[in-house]
Amino acid sequence: MTHLIDIAGVRHAYTTAEGPLPVLDGLEMQVPKGGFTAVVGPSGCGKSTLTRLVAGLMRPDEGTVQLHGEKVTGPRATVGMAFQNPVLLEWRTILKNVMLPLEIVSSKMSRAAQEDRARHLLKLVGLEGFEDKRPSELSGGMRQRASLCRSLVHKPEVLILDEPFGALDAFTREDLWQTLLDLKSQEPFTGVLITHDLRESIFLADQVIVMSARPARTQYVMDIPRSGPRTLDDLYTPEAAERLNILRHQIEVAQGRAPAEPAEPRIDPEPTERAVPETLP
Amino acid sequence: MIFRKVGVPFAAMILFLIAWEVLVWANGWPNYRMASPSDLIPAYERYWPLFLEMGWQTLWRTVVGLLLAVIVGTGIGLVMGISRTLRDGLYPLLVGFNAIPKATVVPIVALMFVGAHDFNTVLIAFMISFFPIAVSVSIGLSTLEPEYRDILRALGASQATIFWKIALPKTLPEFFGALKVAVTLAFIGTNLMEIVSPHGRGLGALFDSGKTNSDYPLMFAVLLALAALGILLYYVVVALEKTFAGWAERPSG
Numbered sequence: 001m002t003h004l005i006d007i008a009g010v011r012h013a014y015t016t017a018e019g020p021l022p023v024l025d026g027l028e029m030q031v032p033k034g035g036f037t038a039v040v041g042p043s044g045c046g047k048s049t050l051t052r053l054v055a056g057l058m059r060p061d062e063g064t065v066q067l068h069g070e071k072v073t074g075p076r077a078t079v080g081m082a083f084q085n086p087v088l089l090e091w092r093t094i095l096k097n098v099m100l101p102l103e104i105v106s107s108k109m110s111r112a113a114q115e116d117r118a119r120h121l122l123k124l125v126g127l128e129g130f131e132d133k134r135p136s137e138l139s140g141g142m143r144q145r146a147s148l149c150r151s152l153v154h155k156p157e158v159l160i161l162d163e164p165f166g167a168l169d170a171f172t173r174e175d176l177w178q179t180l181l182d183l184k185s186q187e188p189f190t191g192v193l194i195t196h197d198l199r200e201s202i203f204l205a206d207q208v209i210v211m212s213a214r215p216a217r218t219q220y221v222m223d224i225p226r227s228g229p230r231t232l233d234d235l236y237t238p239e240a241a242e243r244l245n246i247l248r249h250q251i252e253v254a255q256g257r258a259p260a261e262p263a264e265p266r267i268d269p270e271p272t273e274r275a276v277p278e279t280l281p
Numbered sequence: 282m283i284f285r286k287v288g289v290p291f292a293a294m295i296l297f298l299i300a301w302e303v304l305v306w307a308n309g310w311p312n313y314r315m316a317s318p319s320d321l322i323p324a325y326e327r328y329w330p331l332f333l334e335m336g337w338q339t340l341w342r343t344v345v346g347l348l349l350a351v352i353v354g355t356g357i358g359l360v361m362g363i364s365r366t367l368r369d370g371l372y373p374l375l376v377g378f379n380a381i382p383k384a385t386v387v388p389i390v391a392l393m394f395v396g397a398h399d400f401n402t403v404l405i406a407f408m409i410s411f412f413p414i415a416v417s418v419s420i421g422l423s424t425l426e427p428e429y430r431d432i433l434r435a436l437g438a439s440q441a442t443i444f445w446k447i448a449l450p451k452t453l454p455e456f457f458g459a460l461k462v463a464v465t466l467a468f469i470g471t472n473l474m475e476i477v478s479p480h481g482r483g484l485g486a487l488f489d490s491g492k493t494n495s496d497y498p499l500m501f502a503v504l505l506a507l508a509a510l511g512i513l514l515y516y517v518v519v520a521l522e523k524t525f526a527g528w529a530e531r532p533s534g
Contacts, residue, residue, distance in 0.1 A: 055435040075437045087428045091450045091528040100446070104436045134528060154436070 002069045004190045005031040005054060005158060010063035011215075012049060023049050024060070025215035031207070033157075036184070036191040038201035040247065041211030041219075042255045047194045050211075051160045054192060055079050067158065077105035080156035080189070084163040086147035088135035094146050095131035098122060101154040121149040124186055125179050141172035145179060152187050159189040166196060174232060177203055181230060198247045199235055210250040220250045316501040324502040331487060332506055339483040340510055342399060343471045346406025347514075350463055354411035355456070358418025362448075368419060379412040384473055391478045398481060402474040409470035410463035417459035421452030454529035457522040464514045468507060484510075 007029040013020040023046035031037045039047055052058045053065050056075040065072045067079075080101070088097045098118040102109055109117075122131060125145040135143055144164060151159060161180075165173040177200065184191065195201050201208045202224060210220040222243065234240060252258035298318045305317035312320045325332065357375070361368040383405060390401050425448055433443045475485025484503050491499035523530075 052431075055431070057431060057434060075435050077436050079435055081432060081435050083428045083431075085426065085428055087426065087432055089429075089447065089450070091453075091526070100432075101436055103446075104433065104438045104442065136528075150432075 003030040004033040004035070004068060005029065005037075005192065006064075006066040006069070007050075007053070008064050008066075010053065010060045010065065012046075012053070012058075012060045012062075013215075022215035024217075026217035027063070027211070028218040029209055031190055031192065033190055034188060035207060036193065036205045037207040037209060038193045038195055038205035039209045039211060040195060040198060040201050040251065041216060042213045042251065043196075045211045045214050045216040045254070047211060047216075048162055051081070051162045051192065051194060054158065055081055055160055077154060078157045079160060080151035080154065080158070081160045081162070082144075082147050082151040082164045084166040086135070086140075086143040088143055088146060088150075090135055093132050093134060094122065094127065094138070095119065097135065097146060098149045098153050100150060105154050118149065118153055121153055121183075121187075122146070124183060125149055139172075141168055141176060144168060144176060148176075148180065148183065152183060152189065155187070157190060159191045161191065161193045161195075163194050163196065165200065173197075173200070177232075180204060198244050198251075201247070202240060202243050203230065203232075203235055208247060210247065210254060212254045213256065219254055220247075222247065313495065313497045316498040320498040321502045321505060324496070324498040328487070328499065328502070332484075332502075335482065335484045335487045336506055336510060339468075339471055339475065339485065339507070340514075342402045342483065343406050343467045343510075343514070346403045346470060347410060347463060347467045349403065349407040350411035350414055350467065351460070353407070354414030354459075354463075355418050357411070357415040359422065361415065361419035362422025362452075365423075368423065375412060375415065383409045383470060384477075387473050387477045391474070398474075398478060401478065402471050402481075402483065405474045406467040406470035409473075410467040413459040413462045413466070414456065417455040418452055421455040422448055425451060453526040454522075457518065457526050460518050460522075461515060464518055465511055468511050468514075472507065 007027055010024050010027040011022070012024040013022040015021075027046075027050065029037065029039075029050075039050060041047055049058075053060055054067075054072070056072045056079065059065075059073070067076070088094075089100070092100070095115065095118050098121060099114050102114040102117065106114070119128075119131060122128060125148060127142060127145055127149070130138065130142065130146075135146070138146065148164065151161075165176050168176065181204065191205075193201070193204060206224050206226050208222040208224065209218055210222075211217070212219040224243070249258060302317045302319060305315050308315075310317075357371065361371055386408065387405055390404055394401050394404075429447050429451070430443055433447060438446075471483065472485040472488075475481045475483040476489050480486075481489065484507055488500055488503040491497070491503060
C-alpha cells in the first residue's frame, strides 16, 4: 500500500561553522490519505526540519520523502502550511490575506471566484464579518483562524501545521482544535501537525509519532483509532490518560531522562483520587 | 480632529514666534545680534520676488537630489538586503563615506565640476541623504521573518513574486521613516553647496549675500524660509506614507 506521505530512512545535517550538525538520523513516517499525524518530540529535535522536507523547501541528505509515491524535489502547490506565528500580511485585509495562495497557484481563477472561496472558508471558521479588517485589528486566536483559512484556500492535499496553536491561551487553543476538526470534515486534507502539546496530539491526530532527541529518528508510533465525533470529554477518559502516560514516558526517554523500557502499564481504569482538603485552611 | 491636526501645530508656531519676539524685545538686542520676527517682515517685503525665485531653486534641487537618493539608496539597500556577502562588503564603505562631514566634500565637488552649480548642488543633496534610505531598506529586507518567505516559497512562488508581494510592502514603513530623515538632510546638502560655492543660487546664496551685506534680518528671513520649505516637503512625505504604508499605523488607544 502506498501512503500519501512516505518518509523513509531520512538523514539530514546542517552545515554550521563548527562542522556538520546532524538533525535527522533515521526518520520514518507514513501517513495514509486523509490521515492526520501528530509529531511530538523534545525541543530542537528537528521537527521543523521535517515540515520543510515535506513542503519541498529542502531536500534530505539521504533517504526519500515521497508524496503519492513520487519523490519530493521542490515546492508544490498541493501543500499548505501554517505556523505558530500566523504571518499575516499587515497591509492586506483578512480576505486578501486568505486569497494570497490563490493569486500564486490559481492565477487563472477569476477574482470573484477567489473571493468567494476565501469568504466561504472564513465563514467556516467563524470569521464572517471580519473580511475587511486588518490583521492588527484581530485577536491572536482570530489571526490563527485566518492563517488556517489561508493554508487551506487552494485545496492542498497535504496540510502542514507547525505548532499553530503554540502561542495561544489554553481556552482559545481548545476552541481552535474544534475549528480544525470542523475544517477537516468540510475540506478533506491529509495533515501533519508538529506540536509540543501531548493532549493536542491525541485529541486531533489518528497517529502520534515521537521523535528522539537530535539527531532525531522515529522513536515511537502510536495509532489512535477514531470513530464518531470527538469532544473535549474524550481527553478525560482513562484510555486518554493511559495514552498520555505512554507518550509522556516516550518523551522522557527521548530527553534521556528515563530508561527505554516500556512505560509501566497502568490499565487500571480507576482514576487515582487526589486528596482534596475539605475546608481551606 | 481638524483642530488637533492643523490648529494645534499653527498655535505652536505662533507661540514660538511670540516667544522669540518677546525674548529679543526683553533683552533689548539690536537686529544685528538677533533679529526678531517683526524685523523679518520688511525683509520679506523687500526681497519677496527673490525669495520666490531662490526658494524654487533650492526646492527643485533638493527634490531632485532626494529622488536620486531614493533610487540609488533603495538599489543599494536591495543589494545589501538580499546578499549577505555584499552587505558585509558594502557596510564599512558606506559607513566610512557617511562619516565624512559633507561640508568638507562641498569645496572638493565645487572644484571638481566647476561651474556646474545645479549638478553640484543636486550631487551634495543626494550624497548626504541616501545613506539612511539604503540602511533602512537593507534592514527591512534582511529582517524579513523566514516564515513570510516560506508561505510563498512552499507554493512554488518565484523570488520576484516573493519580493513584490511580501518583501517590498513589508519594507515600506522603514523606508518612509528613513525618507523623513533624508528630506531634512537633503536640505542641508543643498544649502551647504549654495552657500559655499561662488556665484551660487538658491536660498543658500541669498543667505550668503545677506551675510556679505550685513543684512541680518535677511539672513534670519532665509532661515525661516528654509524651515518652511522643510516642513512642506516633510508633510509631502507624510502624505505619501499615509497613502502607501498607512496600514502600519496602529489606531492610538
